[in-house]
Amino acid sequence: MTNTKMNRRDFMRKTSLASGVLLVAPGIYGASVNTAQAQTGAFDYIICGAGSAGCVLAHRLTENEDVSVLIIEAGGPEEGVEAISTPLRLLELWNTEYDWAYFTAPQKHCNGRNIHWPRGKVVGGSGSLNGMLYVRGHATDYDNWAYQGNPGWDYESVLPYFKKSEDFDGGENEYHGVGGPLHVTTDYERHPTTQRIVEACIEAGYKFNEDYNGADTEGVNFAQMNTKDGQRHSSAVAFLRPALERSNLSLLTNSRVKKVNLDGKTATGVTYIQDGEERVVTAKREVILAGGTIESPKMLMLSGIGERAQLEEHGIEVVHDLPGVGKNLHDHSLAPVIYEGDVPPPTNLAVIPLHAQAFMRSDPRLPAPDMQPLFFHVPLYTADTQEAVTPSAYTLCAGGVSPTSRGELRLTGPNVDDPLMLDPNLLETQYDVRTIVENIKMMREVAKQPALAEITTREIYPGPEVQTDEELADYARNSVQSYHHQVGTCKMGNDEFAVVDHELRVHGLEGLRVVDASIMPVVPTGNTNAPTYMIAEKGADMIKESA
Numbered sequence: 001m002t003n004t005k006m007n008r009r010d011f012m013r014k015t016s017l018a019s020g021v022l023l024v025a026p027g028i029y030g031a032s033v034n035t036a037q038a039q040t041g042a043f044d045y046i047i048c049g050a051g052s053a054g055c056v057l058a059h060r061l062t063e064n065e066d067v068s069v070l071i072i073e074a075g076g077p078e079e080g081v082e083a084i085s086t087p088l089r090l091l092e093l094w095n096t097e098y099d100w101a102y103f104t105a106p107q108k109h110c111n112g113r114n115i116h117w118p119r120g121k122v123v124g125g126s127g128s129l130n131g132m133l134y135v136r137g138h139a140t141d142y143d144n145w146a147y148q149g150n151p152g153w154d155y156e157s158v159l160p161y162f163k164k165s166e167d168f169d170g171g172e173n174e175y176h177g178v179g180g181p182l183h184v185t186t187d188y189e190r191h192p193t194t195q196r197i198v199e200a201c202i203e204a205g206y207k208f209n210e211d212y213n214g215a216d217t218e219g220v221n222f223a224q225m226n227t228k229d230g231q232r233h234s235s236a237v238a239f240l241r242p243a244l245e246r247s248n249l250s251l252l253t254n255s256r257v258k259k260v261n262l263d264g265k266t267a268t269g270v271t272y273i274q275d276g277e278e279r280v281v282t283a284k285r286e287v288i289l290a291g292g293t294i295e296s297p298k299m300l301m302l303s304g305i306g307e308r309a310q311l312e313e314h315g316i317e318v319v320h321d322l323p324g325v326g327k328n329l330h331d332h333s334l335a336p337v338i339y340e341g342d343v344p345p346p347t348n349l350a351v352i353p354l355h356a357q358a359f360m361r362s363d364p365r366l367p368a369p370d371m372q373p374l375f376f377h378v379p380l381y382t383a384d385t386q387e388a389v390t391p392s393a394y395t396l397c398a399g400g401v402s403p404t405s406r407g408e409l410r411l412t413g414p415n416v417d418d419p420l421m422l423d424p425n426l427l428e429t430q431y432d433v434r435t436i437v438e439n440i441k442m443m444r445e446v447a448k449q450p451a452l453a454e455i456t457t458r459e460i461y462p463g464p465e466v467q468t469d470e471e472l473a474d475y476a477r478n479s480v481q482s483y484h485h486q487v488g489t490c491k492m493g494n495d496e497f498a499v500v501d502h503e504l505r506v507h508g509l510e511g512l513r514v515v516d517a518s519i520m521p522v523v524p525t526g527n528t529n530a531p532t533y534m535i536a537e538k539g540a541d542m543i544k545e546s547a
């Protein structure tokens, strides 16, 4: 085999449409499809889910050539899918084969609406579908995790893991790394309307922040993006593809983990479903769940690990009573504020129509910004925005990023295909409603500034008739949508509802960890992909140290 990379690519292309394929690094089994190896084989580590976290774990664990790793993904390969690699095409991916396309239960405090939650069902996971904004959050987010019973997760301790992943085009400094697998770019063409929005924020009195992943998040900024050479740079591209060149990594696609197999209180492997058939594979050291905030708790519950009453209700044998599984579900919220104006359409395929944002405080006494408005040079329609407006519009999307409402997810049946009941309990608290209302008002002030007033003809949403706080709160309940940052369902901590400890081991069990966004006890006050990478980097080190 003279050109390993070429052969692997050809091989992936050939098999990308087939279901249930095991992609093996050529050195170990030869460039052949070999499902039998997985069916009968044993691996040191089995990673369940090849999303943002799973791909980082696969990369780091296989750095030790003496360990074998199997990573199992429910979706198919992402390589060669242009709608995934082309930044501007991201919205085309929703409601396709690459999207789990969840909907929440009717939201009691949002006038009974069911809210769409796209999540990646493909190699790269939600990182193959996401907006590519690279945002870490505020230092106090992590200090707060540590205060909640998680030693080693304060900002000073996690900063080296953010830097470890990174290849920052702005160069190395106290806050940024270079030479890591993940490209972080500031070098892309800004849309003229986005430039005006940033200018208007400055005119309204907000400071410009050159680097919100640096000393402080506060102010308006142009986003740092996970793109490279104009293409999406997901964890599949940055971490998994290079690791697939190693002989000790195997990737199984179109295969869904049904449950973790246990011997008493020790994980011994998993049962997965491939082509409609159940298969078993053994883990010699550990099983690591990386299915994300929605599927990791489901895998636990289907394995008999969860709240006793809920498991018994569905006839699932209780292996370990762990009441916090699926609880503490929460998310960031957005409410669009849309203006009609003289806005050129987006044409640059390498840039998404959202590449500026701000971090703002609803109260100057808060330790960190609790609002993250997003600036789109397109109208951000939702199923709930009724009026057909010109595409020549822009959106100042109000955003609440320190939510206090908490919900849960629950099983509706004992089978892997039974849908989950997803209830984030959005806008339950007055604080969450007030944050959105205040941020809408701040966005209206920004839109009045000269840089935007020059191109704006009218406010479309909420609309000039919506003025009082009560009317704005009603608008928020009718229009709020997800910022796609669901976390918390396998939270890390040491209280009654904690699912994993500070080393990400499932409480009360051996050989089983959860390493993904679900372990965040509280959502950071920024996007969740960079924090997920950090969790996986730190998790990989913990796994290596305990081997």
Ligand SMILES: Cc1cc2nc3c(=O)[nH]c(=O)nc-3n(C[C@H](O)[C@H](O)[C@H](O)COP(=O)(O)OP(=O)(O)OC[C@H]3O[C@@H](n4cnc5c(N)ncnc54)[C@H](O)[C@@H]3O)c2cc1C
Pocket (backbone or CB within 6 Å): 048, 049, 050, 051, 052, 053, 054, 072, 073, 074, 075, 118, 119, 120, 121, 122, 123, 124, 125, 126, 127, 129, 130, 131, 132, 133, 134, 135, 255, 256, 257, 258, 290, 291, 292, 293, 295, 296, 299, 483, 484, 485, 486, 516, 517, 518, 527, 528, 529, 530, 532
């Ligand atoms: C539309 C959208 C836009 C977003 N925009 C941004 C953004 O711009 N910036 C940002 O920081 N964050 C963004 N996010 C959030 C961010 O992408 C997620 O927080 C992050 O990807 C979570 O990583 P994860 O590893 O926990 O889960 P995921 O990346 O979702 O990975 C889970 C993987 O596990 C697989 N899986 C699940 N169950 C099983 C099973 N039983 N067997 C096998 N495989 C399984 C899934 O198919 C998936 O591939 C966005 C998310 C979405 C959906």
